[in-house]
Amino acid sequence: MANFQHWLEQTLRGADTVAALMQTQWAWPIAESVHFIGLTLLFGSIAAWDLRLLGIVKGVPIAAFHRLVPLSVLGFTLNAATGSMFLMTFPDQYIYNPAFHLKVLFLGLAGANVLLFYATTYRRVDVPGARDSIPIGARVAGVTSLVCWMAVIIFGRLITFYRPNGCTGDEAITFLARCFP
């Protein structure tokens, strides 16, 4: 895994045009602001949907909430774009950062959760008769989604406090490297 991390770091270093742009005076703060605005669009639309799955809103078909998905896609796109720009500017600061590792883990879990939900439970809740009886699978998907996205936000905010400072030689060997020797 450390070799993959090293390869990714070297590959991202190739994006020196983006890195140069991001290191102009206001580019980084602007990209951060966009990242936070994207976060609210993404989280808000997903949370509304999750809360519907948990039964906070009754009597409205889940399919109606499905129409909020474009907001989620917009937020996700903004954040994938700005997030990639951060990564291309200082790849080592993220790739060897345990907070970033956990952020990516919970992003993956959130993605797997939504795929699993659409593959299994969605067909059962997206019928007119299913309005007020929410299957347990839908509730589990809702809670999982809320927990995963909150974890993504928390670990994202913690990235700056876990910046790697290169190897000192006594790093414990774990699944993911925290530096590259």
Added chain:
Amino acid sequence: MLRTPGMFDPFFVWIESTALNRWLVESTSVFAFPMVLAVHTIGLALLVGLNAALDFRILGVAPHIPVAEFRRFLPVMWAGFWLNAASGVLLLIAYPTKALTNPVFYLKLGLIGVATAILLAVRRRVLAEQIPAPQAGRVKLLAVASLVCWAGAIVAGRLLAYTYNRLTAAGGFE
């Protein structure tokens, strides 16, 4: 006014000597300053995220959700609001000089105030159990203003890290 060096310094010096300030600034625990920041971001996501969803619904996104149903989300939004009022006070106790000597901080607070007032006005108009006569045009204007104010508050908040004049009262200027 608060940019004038010295005027409120005794107050800043006092806050910066309290045990709570010392813990927030000096603790190496992730549950001190870092977690307060993380909680502040969760509150932002809950309040502004759901408010943005409501604003976009008023503007025509997801038209099959009755707007009034968004009142079910109000308790979650207020939870986000109070979470951020509390975490915001802690952040202020951690770095009072940094925030209170920066005009951008007052811009941020002003925008939050306006955005919250807009939410209350929207609640009165479209989130009540008994909905009064529809005023679709006015409410759409409020929704746009809400999105602009929240986006402005987020940008101002982020810029606080880049625009401050003084970090601490004891640390002097710049």
